[in-house]
Amino acid sequence: xxxxxxxxxxxxxxxxxxxxxxxxxxxxxxxxxxxxxxxxxxxxxxxxxxxxxxxxxxxxxxxxxxxxxxxxxxxxxxxxxxxxxxxxxxxxxxxxxxxxxxxxxxxxxxxxxxxxxxxxxxxxxxxxxxxxxxxxxxxxxxxxxxxxxxxxxxxxxxxxxxxxxxxxxxxxxxxxxxxxxxxxxxxxxxxxxxxxxxxxxxxxxxxxxxxxxxxxxxxxxxxxxxxxxxxxxxxxxxxxxxxxxxxxxxxxxxxxxxxxxxxxxxxxxxxxxxxxxxxxxxxxxxxxxxxxxxxxxxxxxxxxxxxxxxxxxxxxxxxxxxxxxxxxxxxxxxxxxxxxxxxx
DNA sequence: AAGATTGCCAACCGCTGCGTT
DNA sequence: CAACGCAGCGGTTGGCAATCT
Numbered sequence: 589x590x591x592x593x594x595x596x597x598x599x600x601x602x603x604x605x606x607x608x609x610x611x612x613x614x615x616x617x618x619x620x621x622x623x624x625x626x627x628x629x630x631x632x633x634x635x636x637x638x639x640x641x642x643x644x645x646x647x648x649x650x651x652x653x654x655x656x657x658x659x660x661x662x663x664x665x666x667x668x669x670x671x672x673x674x675x676x677x678x679x680x681x682x683x684x685x686x687x688x689x690x691x692x693x694x695x696x697x698x699x700x701x702x703x704x705x706x707x708x709x710x711x712x713x714x715x716x717x718x719x720x721x722x723x724x725x726x727x728x729x730x731x732x733x734x735x736x737x738x739x740x741x742x743x744x745x746x747x748x749x750x751x752x753x754x755x756x757x758x759x760x761x762x763x764x765x766x767x768x769x770x771x772x773x774x775x776x777x778x779x780x781x782x783x784x785x786x787x788x789x790x791x792x793x794x795x796x797x798x799x800x801x802x803x804x805x806x807x808x809x810x811x812x813x814x815x816x817x818x819x820x821x822x823x824x825x826x827x828x829x830x831x832x833x834x835x836x837x838x839x840x841x842x843x844x845x846x847x848x849x850x851x852x853x854x855x856x857x858x859x860x861x862x863x864x865x866x867x868x869x870x871x872x873x874x875x876x877x878x879x880x881x882x883x884x885x886x887x888x889x890x891x892x893x894x895x896x897x898x899x900x901x902x903x904x905x906x907x908x909x910x911x912x913x914x915x916x917x918x919x920x921x922x923x924x925x926x927x928x929x930x931x932x
Numbered sequence: 933a934a935g936a937t938t939g940c941c942a943a944c945c946g947c948t949g950c951g952t953t
Numbered sequence: 954c955a956a957c958g959c960a961g962c963g964g965t966t967g968g969c970a971a972t973c974t
Contacts, residue, residue, distance in 0.1 A: 604942075604968085626959070642960075643943065678962060693963075694941055937973070944966075953957080 601635040605644055609634060613641055614649050647690045654686035658695055666692060667700060671714045 605613075616632035622645065625638035634641060647653075658666070662684055669680045677689035677696075684692060704711040 602944075624959085639945095639960085640943075646961095647942070675963065689962075690942075698940055935974090937971100939971075940969090942966105942968095945964085946962105947964100948962080949960095951957105951959085953955105 600629075600637050600640075602640070605648075609636070610644070610649060613644060617645060617649075643690075647688045650688075652686055653688060655691075658687075658699075662687065663700065666696060670696065670700075670711075674712075 601609075612632050612634055613628075616628065620631070622628055622642070625642040628634075628638055628641050629636050632641070636644075665684055666680060669683060673679050675693075677693045681687055681689040681692050701711040704714070709716055
């Protein structure tokens with residue numbers, strides 16, 4: 589397709605923005621909205637291409653941007669989401685209010701990636717660079733596990749985006765169900781398409797089902813056998829007899845027992861229906877220990893980062909002990925076997 | 933003190949996907 | 954259904970500041 593490189597027009601300025609240009613852009617957008625970015629520079633009296641204006645606005649001038657140091661919580665979120673989504677910065681940014689994708693990308697590349705590398709972990713795969721220690725063992729699939737989780741979450745995000753698009757088109761005629769903020773899970777256990785970030789809501793649903801199962805069986809949530817597994821039939825097994833989430837039909841059921849419930853991908857929403865709905869823990873129930881593999885994952889990273897300058901081995905490298913602990917912990921939290929990837 | 937190196941981040945480039953014609 | 958225009962995305966670069974030698 590005939591792409592027209594917008595910035596190559598003669599006379600258009602490039603490079604750093606001056607305060608005067610910022611002021612013009614800010615004033616124009618505040619008064620008129622951006623409308624068509626292509627038409628904006630001429631209307632605002634700027635010698636820039638529309639694309640440049642859009643970037644300046646979205647990455648710098650927008651009033652709802654938070655600048656400065658990333659908090660621990662933000663770091664955790666970035667690492668968790670990167671493990672799930674990879675370099676999908678815009679998707680990650682939607683779950684970090686007031687941060688831009690560009691800022692997150694820069695922060696990842698300049699800080700977090702290096703931190704992982706220092707720990708001997710491949711920032712692309714979130715696997716140890718020396719992956720031989722897990723080969724041949726019964727817990728050899730952590731990378732594949734995360735990859736599966738990523739595929740699953742990725743597919744879910746795509747479905748979510750599609751649903752949002754469709755929902756927007758029907759916005760005038762639809763009655764929305766509103767889920768719990770940030771979770772997508774309503775008290776009636778429906779996963780809804782809201783404009784709120786509903787990151788990891790499926791994971792939370794898993795965690796919910798998992799917690800419920802653990803509770804009912806009286807098992808210790810910290811048990812090293814408390815793991816999740818992808819099964820060869822495209823199901824997700826929540827172990828110790830717990831639940832199976834069929835990734836094709838998204839059926840959640842007790843292994844060999846009654847159904848916990850199932851996800852229905854309707855035209856306007858993703859609904860989790862469950863005969864046990866009233867028993868499923870709500871994410872805000874603080875007394876229910878929702879053990880979270882991503883939290884465990886990230887906390888370990890962050891704990892390691894705290895000592896990244898002082899507690900290395902004498903040769904300055906990350907100790908094998910730390911890496912083993914780190915991965916054993918992850919493998920305790922997540923244990924999936926490779927199988928087909930989920931499809932929405 | 934000065935040149936070299938490294939780190940950081942704003943901005944750019946080019947590709948992709950979507951909506952419109 | 955193809956062509957086109959546009960906005961958004963992720964990768965990369967350029968320039969400045971800080972640090973090192």
